[in-house]
Amino acid sequence: MTMLVVAEHDNRMLRPATLSAVTAAARIGGDIAVLVAGRECGAAARAAAQVSGVRTVLHADAAHYEHALAEELAPLIVKAAAGMSHVLAPATTFGKNIMPRVAAMLDVAQISDVVRVESPDTFVRPIYAGNALATVQSTDAVKVLTVRATGFDAAPAGGGNAGVVTLEPTPSTGLSAFVGQELTRSERPELTAAKVIVSGGRGLGSAENFRMIDALADKLGAAVGASRAAVDAGFVPNDYQVGQTGKIVAPELYIAVGISGAIQHLAGMKDSKVIVAINKDAEAPIFEVADYGLVADLFQAVPELIAALDK
Amino acid sequence: MKILVPIKRVVDANVRVRVKSDRSGVELANLKMAMNPFCEIAMEEAVRQQEAGTVKEIVAVTVGGAQCQDILRTALAMGADRAILVETDVEAQPLGVAKVLRAVADREKPEVIILGKQAIDDDNNQTGQMLAALLGWAQGTFASKLEFAGGGLRVTREVDGGLETLMLKLPAIVTTDLRLNEPRYVKLPNIMKAKKKPLDVIKAADLGVDLTSRLKVLKVEEPPARGGGIKVASVQELVHRLRNERKVI
Numbered sequence: 001m002t003m004l005v006v007a008e009h010d011n012r013m014l015r016p017a018t019l020s021a022v023t024a025a026a027r028i029g030g031d032i033a034v035l036v037a038g039r040e041c042g043a044a045a046r047a048a049a050q051v052s053g054v055r056t057v058l059h060a061d062a063a064h065y066e067h068a069l070a071e072e073l074a075p076l077i078v079k080a081a082a083g084m085s086h087v088l089a090p091a092t093t094f095g096k097n098i099m100p101r102v103a104a105m106l107d108v109a110q111i112s113d114v115v116r117v118e119s120p121d122t123f124v125r126p127i128y129a130g131n132a133l134a135t136v137q138s139t140d141a142v143k144v145l146t147v148r149a150t151g152f153d154a155a156p157a158g159g160g161n162a163g164v165v166t167l168e169p170t171p172s173t174g175l176s177a178f179v180g181q182e183l184t185r186s187e188r189p190e191l192t193a194a195k196v197i198v199s200g201g202r203g204l205g206s207a208e209n210f211r212m213i214d215a216l217a218d219k220l221g222a223a224v225g226a227s228r229a230a231v232d233a234g235f236v237p238n239d240y241q242v243g244q245t246g247k248i249v250a251p252e253l254y255i256a257v258g259i260s261g262a263i264q265h266l267a268g269m270k271d272s273k274v275i276v277a278i279n280k281d282a283e284a285p286i287f288e289v290a291d292y293g294l295v296a297d298l299f300q301a302v303p304e305l306i307a308a309l310d311k
Numbered sequence: 312m313k314i315l316v317p318i319k320r321v322v323d324a325n326v327r328v329r330v331k332s333d334r335s336g337v338e339l340a341n342l343k344m345a346m347n348p349f350c351e352i353a354m355e356e357a358v359r360q361q362e363a364g365t366v367k368e369i370v371a372v373t374v375g376g377a378q379c380q381d382i383l384r385t386a387l388a389m390g391a392d393r394a395i396l397v398e399t400d401v402e403a404q405p406l407g408v409a410k411v412l413r414a415v416a417d418r419e420k421p422e423v424i425i426l427g428k429q430a431i432d433d434d435n436n437q438t439g440q441m442l443a444a445l446l447g448w449a450q451g452t453f454a455s456k457l458e459f460a461g462g463g464l465r466v467t468r469e470v471d472g473g474l475e476t477l478m479l480k481l482p483a484i485v486t487t488d489l490r491l492n493e494p495r496y497v498k499l500p501n502i503m504k505a506k507k508k509p510l511d512v513i514k515a516a517d518l519g520v521d522l523t524s525r526l527k528v529l530k531v532e533e534p535p536a537r538g539g540g541i542k543v544a545s546v547q548e549l550v551h552r553l554r555n556e557r558k559v560i
Contacts, residue, residue: 069477104444110441126534127433129431132328132531176477179476182473245489252559274557291538293543308547
């Protein structure tokens, strides 16, 4: 049995979620091949060859793979999947965009957001914003999965020694073209890989007040997240959103400030190890999942907390 | 230009579901049902494009039982010109739904199909991308902005790192993210008008689509509950506990 893991990378380095997908593949059991497709992505392919447990790296280089367009990558993945038992990708916006297209081309179902492997054909995934866990069995010849990074530890990035095989690019479909991107630049850790996250909600009241969250995060070396309400209100960009349809996180410590705790938000963070909630409304649902709840005015509590961390 | 808007009937977003005691699924009896929130955003976007003059006709479509007519009436009240119910008793999965929608697209020949990125019941996030594959069309998923430009469709997408803009050739598939728009409240006169708009019913079997499930749900369980937390009296107590009890700071 050979499995294909589709790597998410920036042409130089692998994204951490790729390493979780490798671990999921290892749980299924069998040989693991990693597909690295991009433009001048030799460095990423070499990085994939170092990952512990990887047997083969399939490296495809072409200009039309540079921006990971689904229309271009899907035919290549289908080609690379020939003879494979499973095709896996991280359940990030990269994998969520491309993999259903691959599954439909293969005429198989996709199993989204896998959090546990029960057997080579049976997987556990959350439904209803994580309020239920479904165990599903695939009857398809090829299993197409997206893997939720919070469910699997990252495979060690070193220690492997895979062979790199060059894959002939598929022709460009020309259906879509990359125009540009506006990426959030930050010195802080990446939200989905951070050990500590401080998230702010509607209670902050403004983009200006949200800087308090930044200050607290910087004090803790934490990443900054937000509830949907804070993103919709324009306090922070969309990529800060933690929740059912945003990012799924499970850090060691999650501090929710001014977040009421709608089920959609809880879906994105309730697997965190320790949850702290600071909210002036003692009845807020966030307190139901919090290990430590502080009923207080955040405008007093947060500066106090920043000061207390200095001591 | 014609836009097709496939929509789904789901349990209302504010309802907290419970797992059935026999672990066969979640309890849906007597719960409030509604149009999936991302589908509402898709409908709203189609109506705004029509109001801007780029779109002539909006056709809403859903796949399911007769009870799904209620969300089609809502779509008609929001501004759809026609609605189609593809009727089936099978609880169709994304690949099956995408095949039904391909058959509908073959009949209707829309230039653009706008769908919600994800249904809030099964959280699959698959149908739009699968439909794009089956039709061989371009796809702009997780859209936060749409503009018709230069004979194509310019789509801004919400991605993990921020925003990305693509240019799609038409015909194209778009799936909606939260920031695309804020759906309107349906007004009473529009609800009355919607009752007179055409709603066609097609049997799924007549479209010759195989809706057999490829995935078997073996069981559905409650997620592990979190241990009970405590309220702390002060910031000092909080810091003390995080440092000494949990050692996370």
